[in-house]
Amino acid sequence: MKTLKFSLASIGAASLICSAAFTATDAHAWGKIGHRITGKIAETYLTDDARKAISAILGAESLAEASTYPDEMRSNPDEYWQKTANPFHYVTVHDDARGYHADDCPPQGDGASALKDFTATLQDPEASLADKQLALRFIVHIIGDLHQPLHVGSAARDDKGGNDVKVTFFGQRSNLHRVWDSELVEHQKLSYSEFSHWLQRAITNEQYQQWNTAEAKTWIDESAEYRETVYPAQDEDPYLSWQYVYEYTPLMKQRLQQGGVRIAAYLNHVFADK
Template identity: 70%
Template sequence: MKLSKFTIAALGAVTLASTANLVATPAHAWGKTGHRITGKIATAYLSVEAKAAIAELLGPESLAEASTYADEMRSNPSEFWQKTANPFHYVTLQQPHDYHADDCPPEGDAMSALKDFTATLKSDDASREEKQLALRFIVHIIGDLHQPLHVGSAALSDRGGNDVKVVFFGEQSNLHRVWDSGLVDHQKLSYSEFSHWLQRRITPAQAQTWATPDPYTWINESSQLRDEVYPQTDEPYLGWDYVYNYTPVMKQRLQQGGVRIAAYLNDVFAANSEG
């Protein structure tokens, strides 16, 4: 199998042309704490095969560590990290709630990147380093797609809420940042504390219901929530009422993101073991 050109580029093998629509790039989804929560929760739901495959690739690096790699590398000066990988953190829908092939721009998006990185992870021809990059990005992308404002709407043209200026507990911010980190950090918990609290509240029935490896489902859910999280008035101040209303939503998306990371990787590595 031929490896995707951006996977090779990330390892410094080639230089790619710049992408065209960089201004649409939103901020990082969930922030480090949120991503680590999804990675930590995922670990509890991995199959034996997936655990073994991940350990072979990452060694002592946990999924919580791996989950933030794609954001931590954004300051890397290479063409891949500065331009090519920027669109891999989000999707923009032309229709209200469903992703279609025409939604993917020429430079790619989170869905096209998820597909290509999955192919790399399954490839017999990919190097260990290429598969490590693919695995880290897959964990990150799945987390991204569970943040409602990383499923943007072309009709809104507000860069996933980045252009919606708000005041969050007296500090200038924007709606996207509130969802990336504001609601999560407001809990004043470490990622390990927060993930422990969230994971132990996931019932077996919920884990079974949520365990879909289908990204179209995750995107549809996030798009439905996206339409609900915008402030209902022109008042830019977001405080206790907003936290009260949307913290339960944030918590469930983190829980679901963790369960879905595991479901997706279980599916990938089960297919590999069967092959």
Template identity: 55%
Template sequence: MKKLMIAGLMLAAATTPASAWGPLGHRVTGALAERYLSADAKAAVEALLGVETLAEASTWPDEQRSNPDEFWQKQATPWHYVTMPEGTDYDASMAPPQGDAMTALATFTATLKDKSASLADRQRALRFIVHIVGDLHQPMHTGDGSDRGGNDVKVMWFEKPSNLHMVWDEDMLNHQGLSYTEMSTWLAARITPEKVQAWTVTDPKVWIKESATLRPGVYPSNQMLSWQYGYDHIGTAKERLSMAGVRIAAYLNEVFRK
């Protein structure tokens, strides 16, 4: 009977979509990024977003997924990930017709730099950039094309149905029981000037390569995940969040450099 119940829960999980770092992870990266913005970048962000913080902006692209507008339902869906088969380098030809996170990042960067673009378009571009940089640091957002970035790898997380993608997006981080302000403060305390210098890389192909290198090691040997899996991988997840925060700032500093 227990096996039948688990099988039923796993089947239910198969229809549960996972998208990106969850709200906690994205807000952590946004909060961290604000600590490393240059004066020019900080002023530009405030001019575009007003009182909206980067932590708040970071989750906006996910919050719009249910927006019935064709833009959200037909175009924007693939802009949270890239596909990079094992043993290859990133190639835009692997992207869906609508593009992927890399092509979207380039498009939104051009819009953000275009001072003739409308305020609404530049705001959308900024929010997407913050979100996409975060996404590309999650190992399962650089999928190998075989399992939808781990969405098809069904697991049990502390006896609740999930999938490998969701474990990395939300389950491990939420299990910490921290708010995004608590987690970002704790992580920031451990980001030394040496780490900031080493992590200040604005080439997204480098971020993707790092995620692809980490990817094989996150696949579990069995479907029942709990304390041991978290112990083995939470350090990597926190480091990727920290790196993403530093790099969001570095990327924006470069975009807004005068």
């Protein structure tokens, strides 16, 4: 099996201010179906050690169930959910050859720094079960988020990760971010269990070996590269329908597959029997 690449130091939080690509209410990656797909696919690739550790934390709760928890809690009036946790759903990348760098992280944190912090909680023998449950649910969710191209924002674009790019999707008013969060996925008219089964079954051994990395910078840089390809060419209220679905459904499927493989890769490393 290909050796896992893993580095948390390279994605640590920094104190430098970056240009935010989102506001506090913008980030809802993949929607419930997409997140559940990545969680379900991940369960296929867990090691025995990871599976036992996850069961000890979540009990009967599956990774598919856990994956949507951070979005389900966003209406909770507590300050943690209304303010603190909002930046955990995305990152912003400066547009240069280096890709994501720790200096890109704003003072309030982002998805990469939150991943690091929640991982520390999972590995802390003194952390409470409730804190570990929250950490594990967020880790599954964040990794899914970082595979949605528009959750890796561009410092050069002032469009809140595509939220300000108004489009119509099959005649219905929408925005580019929402199209990628949910509408492309829901257009398949499949349940999350059906869709995840089809996607997981299609992952070849070669693809698994190529994708099996727990290095967050790899996922982020991939999304940043893909992000620049998904913007429609039209300047005003572009009409997206069959041609857009035809062009971008393969990428949407691949990012869901990769998100599932990477969730497993990350948790397999975190819970490896040292």
